[in-house]
Amino acid sequence: MTATVIDGKAFAANVRGQVGDHVAKLKSEHGITPGLAVVLVGEDPASQVYVKSKGKMTVEVGMKSVEHRLDATVSEAELLAVVNSLNEDPTIHGILVQLPLPGHLNSDLVINSIDPAKDVDGFHISNVGLLGTGQKSMVPCTPLGSLMMLRDHHGSLSGMNAVVIGRSNIVGKPMAQLLLGDSCTVTIAHSRTKDLPAVVRQADIVVAAVGRPQMVQGDWIKPGATVIDVGINRIEKPEGGTRLVGDADYDSCAAVAGAITPVPGGVGPMTIACLLANTLTACCRANNLPEPVGLTA
Numbered sequence: 001m002t003a004t005v006i007d008g009k010a011f012a013a014n015v016r017g018q019v020g021d022h023v024a025k026l027k028s029e030h031g032i033t034p035g036l037a038v039v040l041v042g043e044d045p046a047s048q049v050y051v052k053s054k055g056k057m058t059v060e061v062g063m064k065s066v067e068h069r070l071d072a073t074v075s076e077a078e079l080l081a082v083v084n085s086l087n088e089d090p091t092i093h094g095i096l097v098q099l100p101l102p103g104h105l106n107s108d109l110v111i112n113s114i115d116p117a118k119d120v121d122g123f124h125i126s127n128v129g130l131l132g133t134g135q136k137s138m139v140p141c142t143p144l145g146s147l148m149m150l151r152d153h154h155g156s157l158s159g160m161n162a163v164v165i166g167r168s169n170i171v172g173k174p175m176a177q178l179l180l181g182d183s184c185t186v187t188i189a190h191s192r193t194k195d196l197p198a199v200v201r202q203a204d205i206v207v208a209a210v211g212r213p214q215m216v217q218g219d220w221i222k223p224g225a226t227v228i229d230v231g232i233n234r235i236e237k238p239e240g241g242t243r244l245v246g247d248a249d250y251d252s253c254a255a256v257a258g259a260i261t262p263v264p265g266g267v268g269p270m271t272i273a274c275l276l277a278n279t280l281t282a283c284c285r286a287n288n289l290p291e292p293v294g295l296t297a
Helices: 008-030 045-060 076-087 107-111 125-132 141-154 172-181 196-200 250-254 268-286
Strands: 035-041 064-070 094-097 161-165 185-189 205-208 226-229 233-236 242-245
Touching: 008 045, 008 141, 008 268, 035 045, 035 076, 035 268, 045 064, 045 268, 064 076, 076 094, 076 107, 094 268, 125 172, 141 172, 141 226, 141 268, 161 172, 161 196, 172 185, 172 205, 185 196
Parallel strands: 035 064, 035 094, 161 185, 161 205, 205 226
Antiparallel strands: 233 242
């Protein structure tokens, strides 16, 4: 068996296209432009690249893009003041504070200072609680993108056995909640799970989000299962240099699975696409307009 490759890059381009169409409609019919503000503290190179990409794609879909770049030594009070100003700005519908923050700043405090309705990362404790109780919320982007790809590949997920490897607040836990919401039977596994390979072999859907390069092996996978690989790890190449790999050993898993996301080009591109989708959703909710179909959980 050779797995079907779930092309996240192409899927994300389609999502961005749908977002762009909705934004154009909002502008022409209601005179409304969704706005996304990103706050970047410090000079972290990876964060700078990510923020630049977010800004570029925000503009490409016709949204308003705002960036606040703050010095790494910014005080907590100054950062909270910036967030509060964005909370009160009616032209801003989505606020994202780029993580990680410098060590002297309390990330939980900062994230929970964002208006939950504008929390397009879905990290605010109110959105976590709403998602966990099956209510309307802002949904974290990476799990949302993974869910979209699963729905597209399978149609209904009802009754399927899903194993989520990883229990982070950013991916593992919200992913499990989303799969429960689609009527999967869900197991959250992690590095201390006893006989992890045996647990994974029961799964029709495997979401690998544990942060360990190539941890999930092909002999862990039930024949025909779908593997969603959330991991992004940089490893050394034998001949020198580095390459990106996921949390699943791609070659061995692809030989057994029915479908698999590659790394790079799988879940990664969906994260920014879903950030844009969340901003659009937040804008529609703020203006009491119908939410875009298929772009949220």
